[in-house]
Amino acid sequence: MTLEILTSESLLPLKHGFFTRRGGASSGVFAGLNCGEGSSDQSEIVAINRARVAQAMGVVPQNLVSVHQIHSARAIKVRQTFEEKPKADALATNTPGLALSILTADCQPVLFADVDNGVIGAAHAGWRGALEGVLEATIDAMCDLGAARGSIAAVIGPSISQHAYEVGPEFFDVFLAEDEENSRFFANGEDDRMHFDLPAFGLHRLRQAGIGSAEWTRHCTYSDPDRFYSYRRTTHEKEADYGRLIATITL
Structure with missing residues (x-):
């Protein structure tokens, strides 16, 4: 099966893509293009998947640059490849010649x-x-490298949508403590549960x-298991692990 790559006119003519899970070598719960080196998938299979992505992006595998993601607001400026993420x-x-890449499985x-x-x-x-503030930190890092803020286009790829993102009152309180206007990104659910609109919040910040x-x-990501991995769906289905989607862009 060939790779499926979602693109946006806003980022053209640069080569870029939000890769779905289609076209990979992984099997079982990881079936498809699992690019997560931190998953329990076979490392050699993940390497094959990442090499296919690199080939699609027109770079050698070692130039498919990624980081050790920690749910932070830290953005780094990359001038060359690094041995340790x-x-x-x-x-x-x-x-x-460098293809920047990040991994997700519901996050933006x-x-x-x-x-x-x-x-x-x-x-x-x-x-x-x-x-x-990770989105703002990315923009700041780009501006440090010569970008003009008003010339930057940003595209959010496949993410968990509001109807699938149920959260508790403590979660709501964290956002309200930051800014009471953040209540606009929540809809009422059953009992004390609410539904958070992550992509709308991301668009707002951008x-x-x-x-x-x-x-x-x-x-x-949650609603389309044939195309996307989803951490939350995996949790609900009590599966042992989940694959990671890759998104990447190069000059």
């Missing part, structure tokens, strides 16, 4: 580009990272940061 959740570069994969100034970025933005454009591809 730094702990961070976003990357920015103005170096051609966000790709950034300032085509005119030749600067790109990629961020893993779960609720905690988004709340703490637009507040003053960039040129921001959009979501409108794909829900």
Whole structure:
């Protein structure tokens, strides 16, 4: 099966993609294109999957750059490949030939580009990272490398949607403590439960940061098991582990 790659006109003509799980070598609960080196999948199979992604992006596998994601607001500026992955959740570069990549399985994969100034970025933005400022940190890192804030386009890829993201009152309180206006991103559920709109929150933060454009591809990871891995769906189905989707962009 060939790889399925979701793209956005906002990031063209740069080569980029939000890869679905289709077209990979993994099997079992990981069936498809599992690119998560931290999963319990066979490491050699994950390496095959990542090599297929690198080939699709037109780079050698070692130039498919990624970080050790920790749900933080840390963004790093990348000028060359590194042997040991730094702990961070976003990357920015103005170096051609490097493909920035991040992994997700419900959290937001966000790709950034300032085509005119030749600067790109990629961020893993779960609720905690988004709340703490990982999207803004990515934009700042890009600007440090020569991007113009108003020329940056950002695209949020497949993420868990509001109807599938049920949370408790403590979660709601954390967002309200940050800003009472954040209540707009929650809808009432059963009893004391609520439903959080993660992509809407991400779009809000991106637009507040003053960039040129921001959009979501409108794909829900939880609701489409044939195309996407989902941590929450795996939890509900009591599976042992889950695959990780990859999103990547290169100059």
